[in-house]
Amino acid sequence: MPKIVNHDQRRLELVDATWRIIARHGIESATMREIAAEAGFANGALKPYFPTKGHLIEFAFGHVFNRTNQRIAKNTTGKVGLAALRAFCQEVLPLDEDRLNEARIVIPFWQKALTDPAKARMHETSMNQWRSLLFGYLGQARARGEVSTAVPDEHLVGNLMCMLLGAQVVAATMPADHFETGLEAQLDAFLALLQPAPPEPV
Template identity: 70%
Template sequence: MPKIVDHDQRRLELVDATWRIIARLGIESATMREIALEAGFANGALKPYFPTKDDLLTFAFRHVFNRTNERIAEVTAGQSGLPALRAFCVEVLPLDEERINEARVVIPFWQKAINDPDKALIHRASMEQWFAEMLKYLSEAREAGTISTAVDDATLVGQLLNFLLGAQISAALAPDGRVEPGLNEQLEGFLALLGC
């Protein structure tokens, strides 16, 4: 009887192996051969799942985004306004090894998206989704009276998104997966200014 293979599980195993290699050695070392070796598969076993390294990187980016969104949904469930916004931002910030490794996958994807319209579209759609969620939380906070700044909500969301994405770059460049100090404090400082 032939062995039944869970294709979705196999893809996730390959993505996890890709993350480990990128975190340890960088994107250039994440060859299909190295990824297969890291995952414990023969080199040719990757082709049915990811014909090219580019396909694997695109899947890995989508997986990072989906995983982050799952965490966000969990921590914001039943919350609104500033508590929901704070929880959202904390899940994106690279505050532990897992989220630093996610940043190390996302940044090479951004590099490719600069010259690849399809990848740029994936990134843009992801950021539009985050923008809409964050805007909703800010609107709720303004309605509740916890935000009084005259700066409009769209500008505030833009500032927060730039902070979150910039934090990912800083974390990916930090030596030995070290978390950048003060990210939580910077977030709290920003949120405190909203009441001005």
């Protein structure tokens, strides 16, 4: 009997191989031949799944984005307001090697999106999903009295997005130093600025 191939599993294996090569050596080293070899496949075996390297990078970005969203969903379950907002941010910030590797995938994707309208639309859709979540968490926090700043939520969401994506860039370009940058402390300091001032001592 002919061997039954799980095509979805094979795509994920190829994406994982792409992830490992980019994390170790950068996107320029992630040739189709190197990816096939890393995954243990013949070079021609990639073509039915990803006709070009661009298709593979696009799928890898989608895979990373979905992984991050799965962690966000898991770690925000049962949380609302500022607690949910903080949990969201922790899953995007490059706080460990796994999340740092995710940053190494998405940054090359951003570069490709500059000149590829399809990738640009994919990135815009992804970031709009995150912005929608942040607006929801901020709305909950205001309703609970956890956020009192007069700064509009539009600006706060923009600040948070810049913080999160900027942290990914810094971590990917300065991997030897990024764990010492106190990202969680920076996040907590920002969130503290949104909260009501503590009462004056009597």
